[in-house]
Amino acid sequence: MAVGSNIITHGMSGTIGETVFVNSKRYRPHIRRKRGTVKPATLNAAMEKSSHRMAQANMPAKAIFDAVRSCHKNGGLWNKLIIIFRRQLKAGRPFGLHDLQGLECHDKCTLGKLVCDTGYTVGHRLKGHSLYVEVFMNTHPDWSHLGWKNDFQYRLSVVAVFPDIKTGRYVREIIHGPVTGFSDPVQTVSFKMPLPDYADGYVLFLVANLCENGEAMNQENARGMKVVGTGAL
Numbered sequence: 001m002a003v004g005s006n007i008i009t010h011g012m013s014g015t016i017g018e019t020v021f022v023n024s025k026r027y028r029p030h031i032r033r034k035r036g037t038v039k040p041a042t043l044n045a046a047m048e049k050s051s052h053r054m055a056q057a058n059m060p061a062k063a064i065f066d067a068v069r070s071c072h073k074n075g076g077l078w079n080k081l082i083i084i085f086r087r088q089l090k091a092g093r094p095f096g097l098h099d100l101q102g103l104e105c106h107d108k109c110t111l112g113k114l115v116c117d118t119g120y121t122v123g124h125r126l127k128g129h130s131l132y133v134e135v136f137m138n139t140h141p142d143w144s145h146l147g148w149k150n151d152f153q154y155r156l157s158v159v160a161v162f163p164d165i166k167t168g169r170y171v172r173e174i175i176h177g178p179v180t181g182f183s184d185p186v187q188t189v190s191f192k193m194p195l196p197d198y199a200d201g202y203v204l205f206l207v208a209n210l211c212e213n214g215e216a217m218n219q220e221n222a223r224g225m226k227v228v229g230t231g232a233l
Helices: 045-068 077-090 111-115
Strands: 014-016 019-022 030-033 121-127 130-136 153-164 169-181 189-194 201-212 223-232
Touching: 045 077, 045 153, 045 169, 111 201, 111 223, 121 201, 121 223, 130 153, 130 201, 153 189, 169 189
Parallel strands: none
Antiparallel strands: 014 019, 019 030, 121 130, 130 189, 153 169, 153 201, 201 223
């Protein structure tokens, strides 16, 4: 599509009729015709198929993302979820939650950095109408690399997301463990969560948070969150 530029159009933006003013770093400020005014803008078969897959993958991704968006994430979480569910579609597989196992919610402030030396294990099982989760650490995490000067504590929490991957709906349960001092005995932290009336399965996120005076700190680098378990209902 032909473009043009002159001193009259410099600094202008927006659309007037079928003329669009573009401020482009690559091609410099210019004007062009509105897309579709010369000939209809159409999608080829490959683009239509890709667009359809994107729309389908949005539903399960939305259920997970909306459930944890206020917990601990950065800008890459949505794209990670979309990639996982689009890959399942492309492979001709039904949507499943098992591919989320090990997913870190934040690229830099990860759970792995906070509890990598603890040898932690997470067990989960269904019994009746409840989900039981147990978190065990062989030792307390070593957070000396964070450079904190005060006598801090930490807290483990579990976020359970029960998504309806066809509609994008979800039920979320958040349970916090006790605030633990680094000189306290290492203990198993147990959680019990009720099962919702509707859901295709569950996704478990483990959250580790540095605490000060018994309260969880809000700084990003004092928190980590990761998928540590999935299951079907």
